[in-house]
Structures are given as C-alpha cells and as structure tokens.
Amino acid sequence: MNINLRLLFNALLALMAPGTWTSAVNAAEAASLQKPNILFVLADDLGIGNVSCYGADRYQTPNIDALAAGGIRYTHAYLTPLCGPSRALILTGRYAFRTGAVNQDRTGLMKPSEETFLANILKPAGYVTACIGKWGQLPFGPAEFGFDDYLTFRGSGVYWNTQANGQRYFVNGKEMKLRDKEYMPA
Secondary structure (H helix, E strand, O other): OOOOOHHHHHHHHHHHOOOHHHHHHHHHHOOOOOOOOOOOOOOOOOOHOOOOHHOOOOOOOOHHHHHHHHHOOOOOOOOOOHHHHHHHHHHHHOHHHHHHOOOOOHHOOOOOOOOOOOHHHHHHHHHHHHHHEEOOOOOHHHHHHHEEEEEOOOOOOOOOOOOOOOOEEEEEEEEOOOOOOOOOOO
16 A cells, blocks of 8 residues: 555644644645545543553453554543543544533533534545444534434443433434334444
C-alpha cells in the first residue's frame, strides 16, 4: 500500500488530539490516500485493568487484543470520569471545560451549531460515519451531530426489553421495538 505516512500521521494527530481538530488534514489530500478504516470503541466503566493487551491478568480479551495488535493503541490519554462528558470530549476533540460539558447535565447544552464534531471532520476526508450505542446525555440525535447512520438506545446496561429503557431503540431516527428474548442489537 502506498500511503504518505507524514500526511496520515498528521491526520491521525488532528483527529485524536483534543483542541486541534481545526488543523485537520486538507480534504483533497486526504481523499487521494487509501484511507484506513477507523473503529473507535468507547466502553463505559472499562479500564486498562480489564483488557489483557494492556496487561490485565484477571481477564482475557482476545478479540480486543486482536484489534489492538492490528491497529493503533493509545497508552496516554486524559478523560473525564463520566460517560456524557467523555462522549462530548470524543465527539468534539475538546476538553470538557472548553465545551461546557463538565457533568452529565451540562452535556445537554452542547449545540451542533457551536462545535465541530468528529463526523463532520471525517466526511470531507471521504469517510462514511456511524454511531452505535447509548445516546441519552447529548441533545438532539446523532444525525444532528453529523453521523450518516446510527443505532441508539437510552440508558446504560440495557440489553433486554424487560429492563427499564429497553423496550425500544432507534435506527436512523426510526423507532424500533425490542422483541421478547431479543438481545439489544447494539
């Protein structure tokens, strides 16, 4: 594969470093590359002590380890210890004190008209974006934040329709009913 490594490195830095998305790679240059797939996994309440590729010896995580072996692993990061502000940080690339999303309630005040979001950075570079998982702390839906496709549900730990917030989920804005004995598709 013939990739301009400097350009790819700068693009990854621009996408991952909080506060630097405004220096994202030129869309025309990015389109000329063979782009890598980007899969970002955010798991609430999962730490490095729970994943074997980071040294955990109590848990075996072969699938996550395989993804880490074939991709880029980050070993130094800063985040907020709450799920809503963490999502805001990842979606904007900006620290919580800059977006105002410093707690669960304040994430609801973020506006797509006032922030630049990850999906909107990736689209000009030729990517199609999707968001799958819990969506409840942020105002509006994933489409307003720039995602092409999405599957969302409300609440943490929701897997069955017998649980609170487990009766329905949304696919690209369409409400879907979770059937009996059907596992939440996210």
